[in-house]
Amino acid sequence: MRVTIRLFARLRDLAGAAELVREVPDHATVQTVWNALKSEMPSLVEYERTMSVAVNAEYSRMGAAVHEGDEVAFLPPVSGG
Amino acid sequence: MRVTIRLFARLRDLAGAAELVREVPDHATVQTVWNALKSEMPSLVEYERTMSVAVNAEYSRMGAAVHEGDEVAFLPPVSGG
C-alpha cells in the first residue's frame, strides 16, 4: 500500500523533500515506515530518539498501524513561541 | 500656623469636604492635626487604625512634623486596580 511521508524543519532539509510517497507492506506500522525511510536516508537516524510522529495530522506512536493513503509525519523537537 | 488638610473617598464624604484649612500650634505633628480634626468630626475616628497619611504628597507617619503651609492628607485603605 501507499503512504505519504511528511517531513519538517531540519528533517525535511536532511531528506531534501517535504513530502515523499512510498510503498509499504500491508499491516505496516509507523515504525515500519520509519525503518524503510532511514534505510533509504541514513542521515535521518539522528532524530530517532527525539522526534515525534503523527498519522493523518494527529500525534501518534511508533507502534500505531498505518493504512493505505495515510499521511505519516516525522517531527523534530519543536521550537514555536 | 496654617495647614491644608486633604481628605479622600469615604473620609471626604464623612467630613463633607475634600479640603480644609486649619490653624495648628507650632511644632505640630500629623498626629496633632488628626487629633484636632477628630475632635471636630468624631465620625472620622473609625479610620484611625486603617488610614494612611501623607505630607505634601509624600507618604508620611503620624509622628512627622508639619510646617506652615503643609498639605496633610488622610487616606482610607486604597482600592485601585
Added chain:
Amino acid sequence: MAQVAITAERLDLEALTTELVREARGDGAVATFTGLVRDHNQGRNVCFLEYEAYEPLAVRALHRIVDEARATWPDVRLGLHHRIGRLEIGEASIVIVAVSPHRSDAFAACRYAIERVKQIVPIWKREHFEGGDVWLEGATADPDDENARQAAQRIACA
C-alpha cells in the same frame, strides 16, 4: 506617552505597548494586564464605578512600583496607566505592560505591579450598584511595609 500616568482619558494598551517596545530589539517578551469594570461584585449588580485618586502621590507611587520592579528584574521595562473618573462596565481601569528579554521576568514584573498597585497607590473606587453606592476599601497603604512587598513578590512567582 509617559511610562506611568493617572488619567481621566480612555486607556490605550496598544499605544503604551508600542511606546515601550520601540527599539526593543533585544526584547522577546511582552506581558500585559488589563483590569476591566465587572457588572457584578460581592453579589451586587454594578451599574458603574467612580475612581478617585490623590494624583501627585498616586503618580509617585506608580514610579515607586517601577523602581521596585527594576531592582528585582533589571531588564524589564514597565508601564502603568490608571484611569480615574466614571467608568462603565467593560471599560479598562488599569493597563500594565512589562517588556523583557525573557518571558519569565515579563510575567513576574507585570503580576508584581498589579499586586503593588492594589497595596500602595492612593486610588479609591466607589461602586454604584442597583440600590445604592459604596466606597470599596482594600489595603492600608504603607509603601514601607516590607511584608506586603514580599507577599506581592511571592505572588509574582519570580
Added chain:
Amino acid sequence: MAQVAITAERLDLEALTTELVREARGDGAVATFTGLVRDHNQGRNVCFLEYEAYEPLAVRALHRIVDEARATWPDVRLGLHHRIGRLEIGEASIVIVAVSPHRSDAFAACRYAIERVKQIVPIWKREHFEGGDVWLEGATADPDDENARQAAQRIACA
C-alpha cells in the same frame, strides 16, 4: 476572528482581545503575552526568523491547550495566534490572551499556554544570523507526557 490560528499575517493582539472580551461583562481581568523576534540569540546576531508549522496538527495542538486550560481554569477564555513565515526583528511571533473574572486565573492560564505551546505545538523556527542559519529545536513534542504538562502548570503559578 478564530480563538486559535496559525497564520502568515501580522498578528493583532488588540483584535483578538476585543473578540474575547466582547460581552465579557463579568470578567475583570485580561492577561496577555506577546513573543517578539529578538536581534540576538545565544551570542549570535539574528537577521530574521523563519517559522514553519505542520498546520493542521498545530491548530489541533492549540485547541488542545485551550481545552487543557479550561479544565484547570474553567472561567478563563483563551485565545492563541501563532504566526509563520518570515519574521523580522521586533515582530510578534505569538500572541496569547486570557480573559477571566479574576486576575490570578488570567495570569496563570496565559503563562500555562505559552509553556505548552513550546512543548507540544508542531512549529519550528529557523534562525538566520550573521554568517549562516540554523533550525532551533526545543522539546520533543508529546502531548501525553503528563510530567511536561505538570511542569507547565507549576510554572503557571496557579
